[in-house]
Amino acid sequence: MDSLVVVAIDFGTTYSGWAFSFRHEYERDPIKVSSKNWQGGTLVSQKGPTCILIKPDGKTTDSFGYDAESKYAEKAEENEQDQWFFYKRFKMMLFKDKGMERNATLEDESGKKLPAMTVFSLCIDYLKKDVLDTLGRQVDIGLSVSDIHWVLTVPAIWNDAAKQFMREAAQKAEIPAKNLTICLEPEAASIYCRHLPVSKSSTVGEKTSLAQFSSGTKYLVLDAGGGTIDITVHEVTDSGELKELYKASGEAL
Incomplete structure (x- = not known):
């Protein structure tokens, strides 16, 4: 593997996060990894809630994690929540549907629907951009998506259809197929x-x-x-x- 860095995205049912390891650091110490500290008020954790707030156009991410929860609560106080899309704890739809169809839809907290592929890919895209921003502050020369090998974890009990859905969602988030590995969570x-x-x-x-x-x-x-x-x-x-x-x-x- 010629990639300068490996990034792992843990897209969880309840919480999500990412971590990365540079090749030269891994060769010296295989367990040396860097991850994000997520903040929600006074709470600091290595993962953030798997929830996303999507703008009224149904195509653009407004916020993710603790920020999405806070902003959606603000919208609700202002009675503007019906104009936005707020999703949480939706990952297991892939298991329940035995591999979600590509044209399937997901209902948000208020019953509005968007394509499932859109919701999943926007979440992956947010996590991708978030880790790229962090890497950009650590490396003088900019790192592109193609400089990185991406690992996306999935539950061991998912079938091939569910794994393929996640692979396509990652590709829709502009992660190249040749740079992507789907990894079972317990194996990782x-x-x-x-x-x-x-x-x-x-x-x-x-x-x-x-x-x-x-x-x-x-x-x-x-x-x-x-x-x-x-x-x-x-x-x-x-x-x-x-x-x-x-x-x-x-x-x-």
């Missing part, structure tokens, strides 16, 4: 944990220390999210790669 967590010092080991004459998973280690991955919960079992192979012993199984909450 499992790969990250492979680099953490999580097991205790000791050698005669040496102090007890923490070490990474060794070959042959089997472990369970439990992904309890805001919309789905699933369980799978992985094993570390002799080459240090991961093998799935049991396919992820789970259900929507």
Whole structure:
């Protein structure tokens, strides 16, 4: 992979966020990643609410996350909410519909409808631009979308149709297909944990220390999210790669 930086977008049911890692930093320290601190009043978190406020034209994002919640509340106080589109907790429509049709529509909080592809792609586009703004402040030479490898996480229990819908939504948000990887959420967590010092080991004459998973280690991955919960079992192979012993199984909450 020749990309200078990898950006991961976690499009969650309840909360969303992004993180990135430069190639040279990953080579020195695989668990060194940077992410955004989202602010909502006095609350600071590494993810923001998965909600979007879309302007009356039905095509333009006004705000996302905590800002979208605040602005929609202001519109409601001024009795202007019917002119705007406010969506939250809509991601699981992909699971319920067993892979949403491309021409499907979503109802917002007041019952108004927009194409599902529009809502999903606008959310991805916002997160894309948000991380690009942050990267632009850290790198003297501007980074373009094509300089980045993008990773979009999805629940393990989604079928191929739902994954394809997300891929097309990302492409509609102008993320090139060749720069995009769709990654299962528990697999991403499992790969990250492979680099953490999580097991205790000791050698005669040496102090007890923490070490990474060794070959042959089997472990369970439990992904309890805001919309789905699933369980799978992985094993570390002799080459240090991961093998799935049991396919992820789970259900929507």
